[in-house]
Amino acid sequence: MQKYLLKLILLFSFISTYNSQQNFDSLFNIWKNTSFSDSIRLRALNSIIWDKYMFLDPDSALHYSQLQYNFLLKNNLTNKIGDAINNRASAFYYKGFFKESLNDYHKCLEWSLKNNDLELINGSYINLSAIYNLLGNYDEAFHYNQKSFQLIDKKKDSAQLAHNYFNSASIYTNTKKFNDAIEFYLKALSLSKEKNNTNLSCMILGHIGGVLIKQKKYSDALIYFQKKLELAQSINNSKYISSSYTSLGEVYKLLEDYELAIKYLYLSIDLNRNFHISIDNEANYNYLYQIYKALGDQLNALKMFELYTYIKDSINLNENFNESIRLEEKRKYNEIKYRDSIVNHQKMIYNTQRIKQKEKESNFLLLIILLFIIFSILLISRLLVIRRQKKVIEKQRQTTIEKNKELERLSIVVSETENVILILDPMGNVQWVNDSFVRLNNLTLNQLIEQRGENITTISNNRNMAEILKKCSQSRKPFRYDALNITDQGLRVWESSTITPIFDQKGRLKNFIIIDTDITKQKDAEDLISQKNKDITDSINYAKRLQNAILPSLDYLNKLLPNSFIYFHPKSIVSGDFYWVESFDHKVFFAVADCTGHGVPGAMVSVICSNVLSKAFLEEKITQPDKILNRARELVVERFAKSGDDIHDGMDISLCCYNEKSGLIEWSGANNPLWIIRNNNMLLEEFVPDKQPIGMYSNKRLFTNHKIKLNKGDQIFLFSDGFADQFGGKSSKKYKSANFKKFLLSIFEKPMDQQKKLLSKEFDSWKGDLEQIDDVCVMGVRI
Numbered sequence: 001m002q003k004y005l006l007k008l009i010l011l012f013s014f015i016s017t018y019n020s021q022q023n024f025d026s027l028f029n030i031w032k033n034t035s036f037s038d039s040i041r042l043r044a045l046n047s048i049i050w051d052k053y054m055f056l057d058p059d060s061a062l063h064y065s066q067l068q069y070n071f072l073l074k075n076n077l078t079n080k081i082g083d084a085i086n087n088r089a090s091a092f093y094y095k096g097f098f099k100e101s102l103n104d105y106h107k108c109l110e111w112s113l114k115n116n117d118l119e120l121i122n123g124s125y126i127n128l129s130a131i132y133n134l135l136g137n138y139d140e141a142f143h144y145n146q147k148s149f150q151l152i153d154k155k156k157d158s159a160q161l162a163h164n165y166f167n168s169a170s171i172y173t174n175t176k177k178f179n180d181a182i183e184f185y186l187k188a189l190s191l192s193k194e195k196n197n198t199n200l201s202c203m204i205l206g207h208i209g210g211v212l213i214k215q216k217k218y219s220d221a222l223i224y225f226q227k228k229l230e231l232a233q234s235i236n237n238s239k240y241i242s243s244s245y246t247s248l249g250e251v252y253k254l255l256e257d258y259e260l261a262i263k264y265l266y267l268s269i270d271l272n273r274n275f276h277i278s279i280d281n282e283a284n285y286n287y288l289y290q291i292y293k294a295l296g297d298q299l300n301a302l303k304m305f306e307l308y309t310y311i312k313d314s315i316n317l318n319e320n321f322n323e324s325i326r327l328e329e330k331r332k333y334n335e336i337k338y339r340d341s342i343v344n345h346q347k348m349i350y351n352t353q354r355i356k357q358k359e360k361e362s363n364f365l366l367l368i369i370l371l372f373i374i375f376s377i378l379l380i381s382r383l384l385v386i387r388r389q390k391k392v393i394e395k396q397r398q399t400t401i402e403k404n405k406e407l408e409r410l411s412i413v414v415s416e417t418e419n420v421i422l423i424l425d426p427m428g429n430v431q432w433v434n435d436s437f438v439r440l441n442n443l444t445l446n447q448l449i450e451q452r453g454e455n456i457t458t459i460s461n462n463r464n465m466a467e468i469l470k471k472c473s474q475s476r477k478p479f480r481y482d483a484l485n486i487t488d489q490g491l492r493v494w495e496s497s498t499i500t501p502i503f504d505q506k507g508r509l510k511n512f513i514i515i516d517t518d519i520t521k522q523k524d525a526e527d528l529i530s531q532k533n534k535d536i537t538d539s540i541n542y543a544k545r546l547q548n549a550i551l552p553s554l555d556y557l558n559k560l561l562p563n564s565f566i567y568f569h570p571k572s573i574v575s576g577d578f579y580w581v582e583s584f585d586h587k588v589f590f591a592v593a594d595c596t597g598h599g600v601p602g603a604m605v606s607v608i609c610s611n612v613l614s615k616a617f618l619e620e621k622i623t624q625p626d627k628i629l630n631r632a633r634e635l636v637v638e639r640f641a642k643s644g645d646d647i648h649d650g651m652d653i654s655l656c657c658y659n660e661k662s663g664l665i666e667w668s669g670a671n672n673p674l675w676i677i678r679n680n681n682m683l684l685e686e687f688v689p690d691k692q693p694i695g696m697y698s699n700k701r702l703f704t705n706h707k708i709k710l711n712k713g714d715q716i717f718l719f720s721d722g723f724a725d726q727f728g729g730k731s732s733k734k735y736k737s738a739n740f741k742k743f744l745l746s747i748f749e750k751p752m753d754q755q756k757k758l759l760s761k762e763f764d765s766w767k768g769d770l771e772q773i774d775d776v777c778v779m780g781v782r783i
Contacts, residue, residue, distance in 0.1 A: 024052050038077060042068065049087050058094035065091050082111045082120045086127075093131065102131060122151045122160065129167055138175050145171065162191040162200070169207065178211050185211070202232050202240040209247055213254070222251045242271045246283055258291050265291075282311040420495070420516035426509045428456045428469050440493070440518075456514070461485055462497075472501045473509055482519065494523040550610045552581040560588045561781050565756040569722075569763065569776040576602020577720045577777035580613055584623060588658045592779050594672065594720035596649040596695070602775065609651040609694065612636055625655045625668035626705035633670075633694045640696070650695020654718045656781075658710075663783070665716070667706045670694050672720065674706075675741070677748050679713030684741050715782045717744060722776035723759075728766035735766055755780055 030036055030044040045068050053061035069084035071077075089104030109124035111117075125148035133141035145167050152160045165188035172181035185208045192200040205228035212221035225247040232240035245268035252261035265284045272280045285308035292301035421434040433445050443451070452459045457466045462483050472479045478500040485493045495516040502511040557566060560583050568579065576595040583589065591613070595605040612635035616622045622631055633650075640647040652671035659665070667674050669689025676685045690703050710716075724737045747758045759778055 024048060027052075038075060042071075042077075042080060046083070046087070049091075054087075054090060054094060058091045062088060062091035062095065079115070082108055082115065082117055085111060086120065086123065089127070098131065098135065102128075102135075105131065118151065122148050125151065126163060126167065129171075133167070133171050133174060136174075138171055141171050142168075158191045159195060162188045162195070162197075165191065166204065173207075173211055173214075176214075178215050181211050182208055198231060198235050199237065199240070202228050202235075202237065202244075205231065206240075206243060206247060209251075213251065218251050218254050222248070222255075225251060238271055238274075242268045242280060245271065246280075246287075249284070249287055253287055253291055256294075258295060261291055262288065282308060285311065418518070420514075422456070422514040422516075424456055424512040424514065426473075426511070428466070428512065429454045430456060430459065431511075456512075468499060469512065472499050472512065476501060476503065482523075492520070493518060494520045550607060551578060557581055561590060563752055563782040565752045565780050567756050567759045567776070567778040567780075569760070569772075571722070571772045571775050572600075574600055574603035575775040575777075576606055577722065577775035578606045578610055579718075579777055579779055580610060582614070582617055584617075586660050587623070588660065589617065589623075589625075589628075589656070590658070590718070590779065590781065591653055591655040592672070592718035592720060592777050593651045593653040593694075594722070594775070594777070595651040605649050605651065608639060609636060609653075612639070623657065624705060625657050625666050626703040629653065629655060629668050629670055629694060629703040633700070636695050648696045650693045652689075652693055652720070654689065656716065656718065658781075658783075663710050665708045665710055667708060668703045670703065672718070675717040675719075675744070676708070676710070677715045677717070677745065679711060679715070682745065682748065684745055710783045712783055715748060715780060717778065717780055719778040720775065722772075722774035723763060723778060725774055726763065726767055726776070727773060728768050728770050732770065752780060752782060 027044045027048050031041050031048065033041070045064060049061050049064050049068070053064065065084060065087040069081070069088060072080050072084055085104055085108040089101050089108055092098075092101035092104060105124055105127050108120065109128065112120035112124055125144045129141045129144035129148065132138070132144065145164060148160075148167075149164050152164065165184045169181045169184035169188065172178070172184060185204050189201060189204045189208070192204060205224050209221040209224040209228065212218070212224065225244055229241065229244035229248065232244055245264045249261045249263075249265035249268065252258070252264065265288050269281050269284050272284075285304045289301055289304035289308055292298075292304055417434070418436055420437045420440060422430055422437065423432040425431055430445065430448065433448070438444055441448070448459065456469070460483070462468070462481060468479050468481065478498050480496065480498045482494060482496050485495055496519045497514055497516045500513045500515075501509060502513060504510045551568075554566070557564065557579075560581055566579055568575070568577070570577070578593055578595070580591045580593065581589070593606070593609060593613075595602050595609050609632070612632045613628065615635060616628050616631040620631065622628050636650050640649065654669045654672040654674055655667065656674070657666040667687060669687070670693055671689055671691060673689050674687040676687070677683070678685065687706055687708070690701070692700055692703075719740075724735050724740045726735050727733065728735065743759075743762055747755050750758065763776065
């Protein structure tokens with residue numbers, strides 16, 4: 001499929017010309033020699049187009065592509081037309097005729113879809129995506145790239161999949177979606193490593209580094225450029241080694257490590273000189289000019305600027321020259337196309353005149369032939385009528401035989417099935433019952449009529465039977481219902497009944513058919529499941545009562561923190577989130593914690609974590625937030641260690657101590673931050689927690705204690721991650737912390753009880769019909 005890809009745009013491999021490897025004279029001889037088969041000649045011509053001309057002489061490639069197209073049309077070899085159109089489109093592209101190239105790629109796609117050529121379809125999708133990306137039409141580029149994704153076999157065609165990933169990353173880069181770009185570059189890198197494609201891996205590493213520079217993540221970019229350099233050195237690829245030096249020099253310049261930047265830039269310059277590639281030094285001299293200027297070295301800065309300007313002017317001169325050649329070629333091409341259109345128009349006029357003359361000559365002959373045909377038709381039509389009549393009679397005989405056989409089979413099924421079957425007339429009177437009805441009810445049809453009457457409304461236990469029959473007749477659709485029947489032996493039998501109305505060809509109601517299925521076992525199982533669900537729900541509700549007992553009451557919360565609210569919204573009946581409030585010596589301690597998991601497991605962990613906080617504070621009299629967290633971690637680890645299992649459960653928490661006299665707050669956090677909105681400037685300050693949980697952790701360290709001065713009207717927010725992580729909105733994405741901050745700022749001036757209502761409304765509106773993914777707990781306290 002490689003010939004279908006725009007090799008210059010996708011850049012997946014260095015273009016190799018095979019002039020030194022193939023004898024093109026012999027290929028020309030094969031093409032001109034008509035003794036060879038058409039397939040061999042076309043294969044030789046295709047090699048000439050791609051291996052000799054496409055990248056070095058696209059004008060000749062276009063000539064031979066058109067020659068190939070005309071040859072295929074002339075010899076009616078339509079199964080290869082798509083290849084010729086693709087070759088012509090590629091030649092137009094390398095000539096710079098992008099409009100013509102785009103038009104031919106669309107023609108190629110149209111042909112390949114019509115002929116179900118999957119390889120060419122996928123190649124056309126990739127080419128269209130790449131050229132639209134180059135032209136800046138990113139919506140179309142993404143559209144065709146997604147179509148290629150849908151077509152390829154991801155398990156088998158990993159090389160093609162790498163092309164798609166790379167193309168996606170390029171589109172995302174151009175549209176400034178840098179995180180998505182890096183994600184797809186990494187996918188392409190994984191596949192290139194899997195295929196041991198070192199050149200491709202070097203290229204992707206360089207692109208990732210370039211995206212990271214756009215994101216100003218210079219340290220990360222440095223890592224990828226260093227990997228690219230090491231990989232390029234392992235295969236001794238001087239072009240990639242040189243570009244790696246340039247990239248490293250650029251990053252060190254941005255990091256203001258000018259010594260290393262100068263080192264790598266001169267390494268690139270020396271390598272390019274050794275291979276006589278001075279044009280690649282444009283960026284090197286530009287970066288060196290900027291560095292020397294920043295260092296105040298005016299002499300070297302001027303020298304580098306002169307070298308940079310010289311190379312840049314050379315490139316512009318060369319590009320202007322090439323552009324003038326391209327425009328002249330396009331003008332010549334359009335002139336030839338115009339002349340051809342005039343010649344074709346003259347030929348069309350001549351051919352039209354000849355056709356009209358021939359039509360006159362043939363009209364008389366056609367009249368004679370028409371009279372003969374009419375006579376023949378009259379004769380043949382009579383013979384055909386006789387033959388059709390015989391066929392109709394034979395078909396009716398066969399149909400009768402088949403219907404008799406089908407009736408015989410249906411009779412066996414009806415008599416042998418365990419389902420009960422009844423046939424009613426349009427008035428609901430029972431006309432027939434099968435053997436299963438007799439066995440189940442121990443009643444024949446006559447006995448049934450004698451004991452219960454002949455109409456189904458008096459026989460059935462369903463009191464709505466008359467209404468059901470009416471509904472079936474009016475809707476002309478089957479109706480299903482379940483009913484409990486008691487047999488003569490006193491057994492409870494649940495039956496699922498389906499009533500189907502039967503109409504004749506004129507649409508008149510002919511019969512009702514009732515089929516009853518024994519669903520007693522299913523009903524018994526449903527009753528058992530229902531009881532078990534009730535037992536489980538009762539147990540969880542009792543667990544909720546126990547969990548509520550460890551949470552501070554709203555009265556207690558309002559007593560200690562009068563101007564506050566708590567928005568507590570568990571995912572399930574019980575929660576893994578909890579809030580905690582205590583007081584001591586004019587100080588109020590309050591916290592919001594998020595324990596591992598949610599539901600019953602999370603609730604069990606929350607009970608343990610709440611108890612260790614109370615033990616550290618109430619029993620051991622620890623009153624400094626960081627020391628409370630340090631002691632809580634020890635107690636959680638000790639309690640889980642007793643089980644003998646390696647348990648890493650615990651909690652993330654944000655813990656505050658507010659001194660009412662001094663107006664000072666002390667705070668410590670385990671993974672959960674503290675947000676404060678200042679009343680004087682309406683700005684939100686974020687205090688970063690220690691990145692470690694309360695629980696077993698391999699790299700544990702002492703928690704940090706923060707002292708913060710508060711002013712009247714300032715507001716504190718503590719919360720778990722459930723609100724920001726909730727999926728919803730039009731795109732079903734996470735709410736995210738940035739939106740959470742904006743929303744809190746928008747409701748900051750509202751009363752506390754109204755803030756709680758607005759939080760609840762915002763959460764429900766964002767979530768919509770999606771499932772809640774985690775427990776939610778938000779505490780707000782105004783000073």
